[in-house]
Amino acid sequence: MRVPVLIALAALAVGTPDLALAQQMQWKTLTGLPTTVVGHRGFPGLMPDHTLEGYRRAIEAGAEFVEPDLVVTKDGVLIARHEPMLSQTTDVSERPEFASRKSTKKMDGADVTDWFASDFTLAEIKTLRAKQPLPERDASHNGKYLVPTFEEVIAMVKFEAGRTGRTVGIYPETKHPTFHAALGLPLEDRLLTALAAAGWTEKSSPVIIQSFETANLKYLRGKTNVRLVQLVDGGIDPNGVMMPRQPYDFVVIGDKRTYPDLVTKAGLAEIKTYADGVSPWKAYLIPTRQVDRNNDGRMDDLNGDNAMDERDRVLVGPTTVIQDAHAVGLFVHSWTFRNEAYRLAADFKDDPLAEYKLVYGMGLDGLFTDWPDAALKARQ
Ligand SMILES: [Ca+2]
Ligand SMILES: [Ca+2]
Ligand SMILES: [Ca+2]
Structure with missing residues (x-):
């Protein structure tokens, strides 16, 4: 409570x-309140990503927000998918009637070959069925559930909030804003129209909008009072050094700043001018690195399974990103928390609850998890 x-x-x-x-x-x-638990894409630990059934499962587990990633159909409808590409999360590649729809498009500077949502009408999208994208997870729900529209997600969340008597929020992500704008299918005004129809236009509304790009958040700031969050992407090398990736809108205009630059004190102060929160990848808060404890010149396979994964990395943090963001008035959310042992640093000893407890102790304001039940169990 x-x-x-x-x-x-x-x-x-x-x-x-x-x-x-x-x-x-x-x-x-x-705020002094407990860390907010967001069902990342619903409850993908158990259910296919971005289905009404998966979101509902997250809400039943106690998640305070569910996260629809948003892409646009050919006829201009917002739907919930992790990517504009459909092959990972639907059965489109098994549908002979859509075989000719496969194409190569330039997305964020790279050629990508797949089936794109923007080449399908909503009626065609509704003939597809969702599937679990990760091979290590339960595939027994594959082929059962439809791809929901954003309006259907809003209606479901409102219904569940009413049924349970709880506040349940949505946390939409604008996927690849520059890509969608170049297609002539920009996301932002469609999103605001749907939120306005839901009566959600204020900071107090149960809505937070997130983006890995910066320019579309600045545009949204001029149009809505709902909370906005700057996502900060990353990758970390074996020595624990963050790679210098960039928001794609920075690449387009020749701005040399990187994602790591966004979480410096100066970067956070600028984010505060257009957003309410910042959401860095969790390694910006608790970095990890590989180690060579036996001094043989090679990074150690700490658990001796002849493979290198997160279990062969140790924590070298924490950083001051949370305190620095709080100092300028930004809340901090982070991602993605998962149960699989191979995704957990050696320090956590295969216990996902240990990772949650660490970031709860650091004052993290919210987190995205593939298993909302685990995040809430650790929060008790
Ligand atoms: Ca997302
Ligand atoms: Ca070694
Ligand atoms: Ca290993």
Whole structure:
């Protein structure tokens, strides 16, 4: 149960020690409230990404937000898919009637060959069925569920919020804004129209919009009061050094700044001019690196399974990104938290709850998880 920190303070001030209230005060988040749990693409640990059934499962598990990634159909309808490319998360490649629809497009500077949502009408999209993209996860729901429109996601979330009596939010991501604009199918005004129809136009609305690009967030800031979040992408080398990737809109205009530049104090101060929060990849908060403890000149296979993955990396953080963001008034959300042991640094000893507990202790304001139930269990 969430208790506003001011109430907790007042209760303690009048001498009514209450363990639950006292524990609330330990949250080092911007508001003093517990870390918000977001169902990343729904509940993809158990269900195919971006289906109404998956989002509903996340809400049933207690997630406070669900995350639809947004792309656009040929006839201009916002749908929820992780990418404009459809082959990873639907059965499109098995449909002979769509074989000729496969094409190569330039996306974020690279040639990509796939089936693109922008070449399909919504009616055609509705003939597809969702599938689980990761081979290590349960495929028993493949072929059952439809690709939802954004309007259907909003309606479902409102229904579930009413049914459960809880506030349930949506956390839409504008996918590849520059790519969609170049197709003549820009996302932003379509998104604002749908949110306005839902009555969600204010900072207090149960909506947070996120983007890996910067220019479209600045555009949105001039058009809406709903909360905006700057996503910060990354990759980290064996020595724990963050790679200098860039927002694609920076590439287009020749701005040399990188994602790591966005989480410096100067970068965070600029984000604060157009966004409410920042959402870096979790390695910006808790970096990891490989190690050569036996000094043989090669990075060690720490768990001895003849493969290198996260289990062969150790934590070298934490960084000051959360404190620096809080200092300028930005909340910090991060991603993606997952249960599979091979995705967890050696320090966590195959226990996903240990990772959650670490970032909760750091005052992280919110996180995206493929298993909302695990995040909430660790938060109790
Ligand atoms: Ca996303
Ligand atoms: Ca070694
Ligand atoms: Ca290993």
